Amino acid sequence: MSSQTDVQVQRIRAIGLTVTNCNRSVDFYTQALAFELVSDITVEGQDYSDLEGVTKAKIRIITLRLGDELIELMEYLNIQGKPIPSDSQSNDRWFQHLAIVVSDMDRAYAHLRSFSIEPISVAPQTIPPGNQASGGVRAFKFKDPDGHDLELIWFPPDKGKDKWHQNSNRLFLGIDHSAIAISNTEQSLHFYRDLLGMQIDSRSLNWRPTQSRLDNLPEAEVKITALRPVEDGMGIELLDYIVPGKGRSMPSDWKSCDIAHIQIELVVNNLEQLVDKLRHNGVQFVSSRIVQFTNSVSPYRKRCLVKDPDGHAILLIAES
Known part of the structure:
Protein backbone atom coordinates (compact mmCIF):
# COMPACT_ATOMS: atom_id res chain seq x y z
CA MET A 1 0.00 0.00 0.00
CA SER A 2 1.44 3.35 -1.00
CA SER A 3 2.06 6.07 1.52
CA GLN A 4 1.05 8.62 -1.12
CA THR A 5 -2.53 8.84 0.03
CA ASP A 6 -4.92 11.77 -0.32
CA VAL A 7 -5.37 11.94 3.43
CA GLN A 8 -2.24 12.46 5.43
CA VAL A 9 -0.50 14.02 8.35
CA GLN A 10 0.95 17.42 7.43
CA ARG A 11 3.06 18.05 10.53
CA ILE A 12 3.29 17.57 14.26
CA ARG A 13 1.85 20.64 15.98
CA ALA A 14 2.82 19.82 19.57
CA ILE A 15 3.40 17.09 22.13
CA GLY A 16 0.99 17.06 25.07
CA LEU A 17 2.13 15.72 28.45
CA THR A 18 -0.23 15.05 31.36
CA VAL A 19 1.44 16.41 34.51
CA THR A 20 0.74 16.32 38.25
CA ASN A 21 1.36 20.02 38.80
CA CYS A 22 1.65 22.58 36.02
CA ASN A 23 3.55 25.11 38.12
CA ARG A 24 6.25 22.59 39.03
CA SER A 25 6.53 21.39 35.43
CA VAL A 26 6.69 24.93 34.01
CA ASP A 27 9.51 25.78 36.44
CA PHE A 28 11.44 22.73 35.31
CA TYR A 29 10.97 23.15 31.55
CA THR A 30 11.64 26.90 31.55
CA GLN A 31 14.59 26.88 33.96
CA ALA A 32 16.32 23.57 33.21
CA LEU A 33 15.59 23.41 29.47
CA ALA A 34 14.95 27.06 28.42
CA PHE A 35 11.38 26.60 27.14
CA GLU A 36 9.33 29.83 26.93
CA LEU A 37 5.75 30.36 28.03
CA VAL A 38 3.23 30.79 25.19
CA SER A 39 -0.16 30.50 26.91
CA ASP A 40 -1.90 29.32 30.08
CA ILE A 41 -5.60 28.40 29.82
CA THR A 42 -8.10 26.29 31.74
CA VAL A 43 -10.75 24.36 29.81
CA GLU A 44 -13.73 22.25 30.80
CA GLY A 45 -17.05 21.03 29.48
CA GLN A 46 -18.52 18.13 27.54
CA ASP A 47 -16.40 18.72 24.43
CA TYR A 48 -13.14 18.21 26.34
CA SER A 49 -14.58 15.21 28.21
CA ASP A 50 -15.62 13.63 24.90
CA LEU A 51 -12.26 14.43 23.31
CA GLU A 52 -10.03 13.01 26.05
CA GLY A 53 -12.36 10.23 27.19
CA VAL A 54 -12.40 11.55 30.77
CA THR A 55 -15.70 12.36 32.53
CA LYS A 56 -16.09 15.96 33.78
CA ALA A 57 -12.59 16.88 32.66
CA LYS A 58 -11.26 20.26 33.84
CA ILE A 59 -7.80 20.79 32.41
CA ARG A 60 -5.20 23.51 32.82
CA ILE A 61 -3.16 23.59 29.61
CA ILE A 62 0.12 25.48 29.49
CA THR A 63 1.79 25.77 26.09
CA LEU A 64 5.58 26.14 26.02
CA ARG A 65 7.86 26.76 23.05
CA LEU A 66 11.46 25.76 22.40
CA GLY A 67 12.75 27.03 19.06
CA ASP A 68 10.05 26.14 16.51
CA GLU A 69 8.48 23.36 18.59
CA LEU A 70 5.65 23.32 21.14
CA ILE A 71 4.73 21.17 24.12
CA GLU A 72 1.51 21.34 26.12
CA LEU A 73 1.50 20.57 29.83
CA MET A 74 -1.95 19.28 30.81
CA GLU A 75 -2.98 19.20 34.47
CA TYR A 76 -6.35 17.62 35.29
CA LEU A 77 -7.49 19.92 38.10
CA ASN A 78 -10.33 17.77 39.46
CA ILE A 79 -8.90 14.26 38.90
CA GLN A 80 -5.85 12.62 40.45
CA GLY A 81 -4.29 10.54 37.69
CA LYS A 82 -2.18 7.45 38.28
CA PRO A 83 1.59 8.12 38.47
CA ILE A 84 4.06 6.68 35.96
CA PRO A 85 5.36 3.32 37.27
CA SER A 86 8.64 4.06 39.07
CA ASP A 87 10.28 0.95 37.60
CA SER A 88 9.59 1.98 33.97
CA GLN A 89 12.22 0.90 31.44
CA SER A 90 12.97 2.10 27.92
CA ASN A 91 11.54 -1.08 26.39
CA ASP A 92 8.18 -0.87 28.20
CA ARG A 93 5.54 -0.17 25.55
CA TRP A 94 4.40 3.04 27.28
CA PHE A 95 7.91 4.53 26.98
CA PRO A 244 16.28 -7.49 26.10
CA GLY A 245 13.03 -7.92 24.13
CA LYS A 246 9.66 -6.25 24.47
CA GLY A 247 8.84 -4.76 27.85
CA ARG A 248 5.43 -4.56 29.46
CA SER A 249 2.43 -3.54 27.37
CA MET A 250 0.52 -0.37 28.18
CA PRO A 251 -2.28 -1.09 30.69
CA SER A 252 -5.65 -0.90 28.94
CA ASP A 253 -7.22 1.10 31.79
CA TRP A 254 -4.81 4.05 31.50
CA LYS A 255 -6.64 7.27 30.67
CA SER A 256 -5.71 10.73 29.40
CA CYS A 257 -5.64 12.00 33.01
CA ASP A 258 -2.96 9.47 34.03
CA ILE A 259 0.54 10.93 34.20
CA ALA A 260 2.05 8.49 31.68
CA HIS A 261 -0.29 9.94 29.04
CA ILE A 262 1.50 11.71 26.20
CA GLN A 263 -0.39 12.75 23.08
CA ILE A 264 1.27 13.62 19.78
CA GLU A 265 -0.81 16.28 17.99
CA LEU A 266 -0.89 15.60 14.26
CA VAL A 267 -2.28 18.18 11.85
CA VAL A 268 -4.19 16.36 9.09
CA ASN A 269 -5.67 17.71 5.85
CA ASN A 270 -9.02 15.88 5.99
CA LEU A 271 -10.08 14.69 9.42
CA GLU A 272 -13.45 13.17 8.50
CA GLN A 273 -11.96 11.08 5.71
CA LEU A 274 -9.06 9.95 7.90
CA VAL A 275 -11.37 9.00 10.79
CA ASP A 276 -13.44 6.85 8.39
CA LYS A 277 -10.26 5.17 7.17
CA LEU A 278 -9.04 4.50 10.73
CA ARG A 279 -12.43 3.07 11.77
CA HIS A 280 -12.37 0.71 8.78
CA ASN A 281 -8.92 -0.45 9.88
CA GLY A 282 -9.95 -1.22 13.45
CA VAL A 283 -8.00 1.62 15.07
CA GLN A 284 -8.88 2.25 18.72
CA PHE A 285 -10.67 5.57 19.39
CA VAL A 286 -10.50 7.45 22.69
CA SER A 287 -12.76 10.30 21.54
CA SER A 288 -16.43 9.39 21.22
CA ARG A 289 -16.67 11.59 18.10
CA ILE A 290 -14.87 14.26 16.10
CA VAL A 291 -15.13 17.16 18.52
CA GLN A 292 -15.76 20.56 16.96
CA PHE A 293 -14.70 23.55 19.08
CA THR A 294 -16.51 26.74 18.10
CA ASN A 295 -15.11 29.06 20.77
CA SER A 296 -11.52 27.89 20.49
CA VAL A 297 -8.69 30.40 20.12
CA SER A 298 -6.77 27.74 18.18
CA PRO A 299 -7.35 27.46 14.42
CA TYR A 300 -7.55 23.69 14.89
CA ARG A 301 -11.26 23.47 15.63
CA LYS A 302 -11.75 19.76 14.88
CA ARG A 303 -10.06 17.15 17.04
CA CYS A 304 -10.17 13.41 17.61
CA LEU A 305 -8.00 11.27 19.91
CA VAL A 306 -7.00 7.77 18.80
CA LYS A 307 -4.43 5.18 19.86
CA ASP A 308 -1.67 3.57 17.82
CA PRO A 309 -1.30 -0.25 17.87
CA ASP A 310 0.64 -0.13 21.16
CA GLY A 311 -1.66 2.36 22.91
CA HIS A 312 0.30 5.59 22.33
CA ALA A 313 -2.13 8.53 22.11
CA ILE A 314 -2.43 10.41 18.81
CA LEU A 315 -4.49 13.60 18.70
CA LEU A 316 -5.64 14.25 15.14
CA ILE A 317 -6.44 17.91 14.54
CA ALA A 318 -7.68 19.94 11.58
CA GLU A 319 -8.76 23.45 10.78
CA SER A 320 -12.49 23.88 10.40
Missing part, protein backbone atom coordinates in the same frame (compact mmCIF):
# COMPACT_ATOMS: atom_id res chain seq x y z
CA GLN A 96 8.01 7.77 25.02
CA HIS A 97 10.63 10.49 25.06
CA LEU A 98 11.17 13.95 23.63
CA ALA A 99 14.56 14.53 22.02
CA ILE A 100 15.71 18.06 22.87
CA VAL A 101 18.49 19.31 20.60
CA VAL A 102 21.44 21.12 22.19
CA SER A 103 24.26 23.13 20.63
CA ASP A 104 26.87 21.94 23.19
CA MET A 105 26.29 18.65 25.02
CA ASP A 106 28.83 19.20 27.80
CA ARG A 107 27.47 22.64 28.68
CA ALA A 108 23.85 21.46 28.48
CA TYR A 109 24.59 18.42 30.64
CA ALA A 110 26.38 20.56 33.25
CA HIS A 111 23.44 23.00 33.31
CA LEU A 112 20.92 20.18 33.66
CA ARG A 113 22.89 18.58 36.49
CA SER A 114 22.31 21.70 38.60
CA PHE A 115 18.63 20.61 38.81
CA SER A 116 17.35 17.60 40.67
CA ILE A 117 16.82 15.32 37.69
CA GLU A 118 16.59 11.55 37.68
CA PRO A 119 19.13 10.32 35.11
CA ILE A 120 18.50 7.26 32.94
CA SER A 121 21.87 7.30 31.13
CA VAL A 122 25.04 7.07 33.22
CA ALA A 123 26.43 10.11 31.33
CA PRO A 124 26.19 11.54 27.79
CA GLN A 125 26.92 8.76 25.28
CA THR A 126 28.43 9.01 21.78
CA ILE A 127 26.98 6.65 19.14
CA PRO A 128 29.91 4.71 17.57
CA PRO A 129 31.05 5.74 14.06
CA GLY A 130 30.06 2.34 12.62
CA ASN A 131 26.39 3.35 12.91
CA GLN A 132 25.64 4.94 9.54
CA ALA A 133 22.41 6.70 10.57
CA SER A 134 23.57 8.12 13.90
CA GLY A 135 27.33 7.67 14.31
CA GLY A 136 28.84 10.61 16.24
CA VAL A 137 25.50 11.70 17.70
CA ARG A 138 25.70 12.36 21.45
CA ALA A 139 22.74 11.71 23.72
CA PHE A 140 21.73 11.67 27.39
CA LYS A 141 18.41 10.39 28.75
CA PHE A 142 16.72 11.53 31.97
CA LYS A 143 13.30 12.07 33.53
CA ASP A 144 11.29 15.21 34.25
CA PRO A 145 9.71 15.76 37.73
CA ASP A 146 6.76 13.48 36.84
CA GLY A 147 8.93 10.73 35.40
CA HIS A 148 8.35 11.60 31.72
CA ASP A 149 11.35 10.52 29.67
CA LEU A 150 13.49 13.16 27.99
CA GLU A 151 16.66 13.09 25.93
CA LEU A 152 19.30 15.69 25.21
CA ILE A 153 20.70 15.13 21.72
CA TRP A 154 23.63 16.74 19.89
CA PHE A 155 24.20 16.24 16.17
CA PRO A 156 27.67 16.31 14.56
CA PRO A 157 27.96 18.48 11.41
CA ASP A 158 27.05 15.61 9.04
CA LYS A 159 23.94 14.51 10.94
CA GLY A 160 20.57 16.00 11.79
CA LYS A 161 18.61 18.76 10.12
CA ASP A 162 20.24 21.91 8.78
CA LYS A 163 18.43 24.04 11.32
CA TRP A 164 20.30 22.36 14.19
CA HIS A 165 23.59 23.63 12.71
CA GLN A 166 22.70 27.25 12.08
CA ASN A 167 24.83 29.48 14.27
CA SER A 168 22.90 30.05 17.44
CA ASN A 169 23.89 31.46 20.78
CA ARG A 170 21.20 29.31 22.37
CA LEU A 171 22.11 26.17 24.26
CA PHE A 172 18.72 24.42 23.89
CA LEU A 173 17.53 24.61 20.29
CA GLY A 174 14.24 22.72 19.86
CA ILE A 175 12.69 19.25 19.66
CA ASP A 176 13.85 16.90 16.91
CA HIS A 177 11.47 14.00 17.52
CA SER A 178 9.43 11.99 19.95
CA ALA A 179 10.50 8.34 20.27
CA ILE A 180 8.05 5.61 21.21
CA ALA A 181 8.61 1.99 22.25
CA ILE A 182 6.66 -0.41 20.05
CA SER A 183 6.04 -4.15 19.82
CA ASN A 184 6.36 -4.64 16.06
CA THR A 185 7.86 -2.34 13.42
CA GLU A 186 5.68 -3.52 10.52
CA GLN A 187 2.50 -3.16 12.59
CA SER A 188 3.45 0.40 13.54
CA LEU A 189 4.43 1.25 9.97
CA HIS A 190 0.99 0.13 8.81
CA PHE A 191 -0.49 2.73 11.19
CA TYR A 192 1.93 5.66 10.77
CA ARG A 193 2.95 5.19 7.12
CA ASP A 194 0.06 3.40 5.40
CA LEU A 195 -2.86 4.95 7.29
CA LEU A 196 -1.45 8.36 8.34
CA GLY A 197 0.82 8.93 5.32
CA MET A 198 4.06 9.61 7.21
CA GLN A 199 7.31 8.79 5.44
CA ILE A 200 10.33 6.75 6.52
CA ASP A 201 13.30 9.08 7.01
CA SER A 202 15.92 6.57 8.19
CA ARG A 203 16.43 3.16 9.76
CA SER A 204 19.20 2.06 12.09
CA LEU A 205 20.18 -0.59 14.59
CA ASN A 206 21.60 0.80 17.85
CA TRP A 207 23.23 -1.64 20.17
CA ARG A 208 25.52 -2.42 23.07
CA PRO A 209 27.42 -1.18 24.99
CA THR A 210 26.66 2.46 24.13
CA GLN A 211 22.92 1.80 23.93
CA SER A 212 23.01 -0.08 27.24
CA ARG A 213 24.57 2.92 28.98
CA LEU A 214 22.15 5.29 27.23
CA ASP A 215 19.01 3.29 28.17
CA ASN A 216 20.30 1.72 31.39
CA LEU A 217 19.25 -1.64 29.89
CA PRO A 218 21.66 -4.61 29.82
CA GLU A 219 22.84 -5.62 26.32
CA ALA A 220 20.32 -3.23 24.74
CA GLU A 221 19.75 -3.70 21.03
CA VAL A 222 17.04 -1.60 19.37
CA LYS A 223 15.80 -1.27 15.80
CA ILE A 224 14.96 2.39 15.14
CA THR A 225 12.72 3.63 12.32
CA ALA A 226 12.48 7.41 11.97
CA LEU A 227 9.32 8.88 10.42
CA ARG A 228 8.62 12.41 9.20
CA PRO A 229 5.41 14.12 8.11
CA VAL A 230 5.23 15.67 4.61
CA GLU A 231 6.00 19.18 5.87
CA ASP A 232 9.01 17.86 7.80
CA GLY A 233 9.48 19.44 11.25
CA MET A 234 9.32 17.24 14.33
CA GLY A 235 9.34 13.49 13.66
CA ILE A 236 8.43 10.22 15.36
CA GLU A 237 10.92 7.42 16.03
CA LEU A 238 9.76 3.83 16.46
CA LEU A 239 11.88 1.91 19.00
CA ASP A 240 11.61 -1.85 18.48
CA TYR A 241 13.69 -3.56 21.19
CA ILE A 242 15.26 -6.84 20.08
CA VAL A 243 17.33 -7.24 23.29
